[in-house]
Amino acid sequence: xxxxxxxxxxxxxxxxxxxxxxxxxxVNYLAYFVQVVNVIxxxxxxxxxxxxxxxxxxxxxxxxxxxxxxxxDIYSILFLWMTIIGFSYxxxxxxxxxxxxxxxxxFMLFLEGVMNGxxxxxDIFTIFVLIELATIISSxxxxxxxxxxxxxxxxxYLLYNTIAxxxxxxxxxxIYKNTGYLNIQxxxxxxxxxxxxxxxxxxxxxxxxxxxxxxxxPVYSWLPYAHSSAPSSVSALLxxxxxxxxxFGFIRILGVFHNLHxxxxxxxxxxxxxxxxxxxxxxxxxxxxxxxxxxxSQVGLITISITSRNELGFWGxxxxxxxxxxxxxxxxxxxxxxxxxxxxxxxxxxxxxxKNSAIVSIGLVVGVLSITGAPFFxxxxxxxxxxxxxxxxxxxxxxxxxxxxxxxSFYKIIKIFTNKxxxxxxxxxxxxxxxxxxxxxxxxxxxxGVYYLEVTYIKTYLGVNIISSYIVIKxxxxxxxxxxxxxxxxxxxxxxEFYYLKKVDNFNIGFQxxxxxxxxxxxxxxxxxxxxxx
Amino acid sequence: xxxxxxxxxxVFIFGLYGVVSSNNLxxxxxxxxxxxxxxxxxFILLSKKxxxxxxxxxxxxxxxxxPLPQALMITTIVIGASITAVxxxxxxKIFHYxxxxxxxxxxxxxx
Numbered sequence: 001x002x003x004x005x006x007x008x009x010x011x012x013x014x015x016x017x018x019x020x021x022x023x024x025x026x027v028n029y030l031a032y033f034v035q036v037v038n039v040i041x042x043x044x045x046x047x048x049x050x051x052x053x054x055x056x057x058x059x060x061x062x063x064x065x066x067x068x069x070x071x072x073d074i075y076s077i078l079f080l081w082m083t084i085i086g087f088s089y090x091x092x093x094x095x096x097x098x099x100x101x102x103x104x105x106x107f108m109l110f111l112e113g114v115m116n117g118x119x120x121x122x123d124i125f126t127i128f129v130l131i132e133l134a135t136i137i138s139s140x141x142x143x144x145x146x147x148x149x150x151x152x153x154x155x156x157y158l159l160y161n162t163i164a165x166x167x168x169x170x171x172x173x174x175i176y177k178n179t180g181y182l183n184i185q186x187x188x189x190x191x192x193x194x195x196x197x198x199x200x201x202x203x204x205x206x207x208x209x210x211x212x213x214x215x216x217x218p219v220y221s222w223l224p225y226a227h228s229s230a231p232s233s234v235s236a237l238l239x240x241x242x243x244x245x246x247x248f249g250f251i252r253i254l255g256v257f258h259n260l261h262x263x264x265x266x267x268x269x270x271x272x273x274x275x276x277x278x279x280x281x282x283x284x285x286x287x288x289x290x291x292x293x294x295x296x297s298q299v300g301l302i303t304i305s306i307t308s309r310n311e312l313g314f315w316g317x318x319x320x321x322x323x324x325x326x327x328x329x330x331x332x333x334x335x336x337x338x339x340x341x342x343x344x345x346x347x348x349x350x351x352x353x354x355k356n357s358a359i360v361s362i363g364l365v366v367g368v369l370s371i372t373g374a375p376f377f378x379x380x381x382x383x384x385x386x387x388x389x390x391x392x393x394x395x396x397x398x399x400x401x402x403x404x405x406x407x408x409s410f411y412k413i414i415k416i417f418t419n420k421x422x423x424x425x426x427x428x429x430x431x432x433x434x435x436x437x438x439x440x441x442x443x444x445x446x447x448x449g450v451y452y453l454e455v456t457y458i459k460t461y462l463g464v465n466i467i468s469s470y471i472v473i474k475x476x477x478x479x480x481x482x483x484x485x486x487x488x489x490x491x492x493x494x495x496x497e498f499y500y501l502k503k504v505d506n507f508n509i510g511f512q513x514x515x516x517x518x519x520x521x522x523x524x525x526x527x528x529x530x531x532x533x534x
Numbered sequence: 535x536x537x538x539x540x541x542x543x544x545v546f547i548f549g550l551y552g553v554v555s556s557n558n559l560x561x562x563x564x565x566x567x568x569x570x571x572x573x574x575x576x577f578i579l580l581s582k583k584x585x586x587x588x589x590x591x592x593x594x595x596x597x598x599x600x601p602l603p604q605a606l607m608i609t610t611i612v613i614g615a616s617i618t619a620v621x622x623x624x625x626x627k628i629f630h631y632x633x634x635x636x637x638x639x640x641x642x643x644x645x
Binding site for chain 1: 620625
């Protein structure tokens with residue numbers, strides 16, 4: 001048990017160091033070997049969790065209160081599978097990239113080990129250390145190509161996230177002072193009755209930091225910069241996986257405070273986040289910025305759904321984490337190939353890639369259909385469950401609005417197929433893209449398998465048959481309606497490019513105002529915690 | 535709250551004010567270090583109790599200082615140092631590309 005769990009965390013790190021030391025082409029295949037080993041280990045861990053329930057142990061035989069405890073439950077297993085699938089497709093994708101060298105793979109594998117660690121450790125201080133490590137490594141990966149935009153985004157990302165994690169550490173101070181524990185379960189047990197001001201302040205600080213990590217309103221200004229200027233493989237990982245660290249933290253850390261009711265707070269945060277994300281996504285013309293803002297809106301949707309009072313909505317949110325990870329992965333990979341082939345990021349100017357690469361076109365269409373919720377695609381499953389959730393007030397109109405906004409922004413992406421081929425960038429068109437295509441095919445196969453698994457498990461455990469004719473016809477009807485409204489909205493409002501809309505398109509928040517927003521958010525959150533939750 | 539923890543908190547607020555108000559990248563990095571030091575100071579001051587001794591078994595102080603915060607804070611100091619190193623390296627690159635270290639120049643609106 002201890003051995004295989006440690007292998008999961010340390011094998012990518014050790015292999016990355018071996019690769020860096022020897023630096024031969026043949027040694028680089030170890031990176032792929034590690035993924036295979038991890039899949040086998042994870043398969044074993046999954047069967048343990050399903051048969052015997054959650055597992056936990058303490059490294060080094062220390063007491064639970066002072067040692068580093070490893071704790072695995074069903075959420076850890078889910079996130080671990082996401083990590084391994086994510087890094088597998090990213091490693092396949094970068095195989096024939098020119099800028100990739102052994103150092104890039106070193107950081108990638110190191111990040112994989114750190115991510116595995118985050119999803120397994122069970123005390124708030126070790127989570128802090130690992131999230132800081134993940135932040136540093138991701139920012140190095142963002143700036144790897146060293147162009148001006150990437151360096152700017154990287155330093156913004158690193159400094160802003162560091163400030164948030166210092167706030168998290170202050171929260172740890174307050175909680176440790178009042179409970180004397182760092183272990184999450186023991187904190188929950190010792191806080192079962194009393195919540196004084198200091199503990200509430202600690203919880204508020206931790207919520208602030210994790211909101212910034214998961215890009216909730218109003219502290220998401222780092223995300224569009226970072227996710228749009230990173231290399232595409234890294235963008236896919238950041239958008240699909242690293243953003244979800246915050247959501248995982250919410251589930252794991254806030255899950256132990258039984259007496260506090262965060263549901264309404266997170267419902268409102270999620271609604272504001274997703275609506276604002278969708279509004280910005282509709283107005284962008286840079287393909288990767290559209291995807292980045294769409295990530296914000298989907299994270300908001302997940303935040304809404306995990307506050308649901310019944311099981312359907314909650315599990316809809318958890319399934320949407322997986323679905324969004326796969327969908328956003330395939331969209332970012334396709335966007336990466338398109339930018340690589342045409343050398344153009346503006347969706348009005350991209351042209352002439354569809355003729356040369358059918359696989360990328362298919363991948364893009366599959367991704368768009370999935371994220372907008374077409375029947376028989378991944379997005380429809382979780383979006384149906386989220387709508388079936390039970391909330392304090394009726395949020396269905398809001399979810400329809402968010403879906404229509406998503407459809408508008410992806411209708412713009414689909415329109416690149418109709419752009420006239422200008423023939424200017426024919427030179428780039430014959431660049432080597434075979435490994436990128438393989439990774440897109442790999443991801444589509446994974447999506448197919450996950451769809452099958454989701455349909456079977458939802459039928460068995462939640463009692464809903466997603467592919468029954470009633471649900472399929474209902475989803476199809478809604479989808480057609482979305483498309484009609486989306487085309488209408490696009491023709492009437494977006495394509496006119498009014499002056500004020502262009503202003504919003506250029507809207508960027510600088511570093512100082514972002515920090516001001518962070519502090520205002522913190523103060524508002526603390527007063528909400530003080531006056532309305534307890 | 536003790537007087538020393540209150541002082542550390544004042545340093546924290548000061549650092550936070552500096553991060554919001556300073557327009558210079560290197561100054562921001564310095565202020566982030568100040569915030570981090572204040573939090574570290576707060577965490578270490580937690581373990582201090584009046585009349586308590588060093589946490590070594592054979593010497594036999596009966597109320598002893600909690601050793602855990604100190605062990606944890608060494609890790610935090612290392613993380614802070616590495617973040618400072620990476621951000622300073624990046625600020626060299628920023629100066630190379632933008633010719634300035636001011637946030638207002640770096641995030642200038644593109645026309």
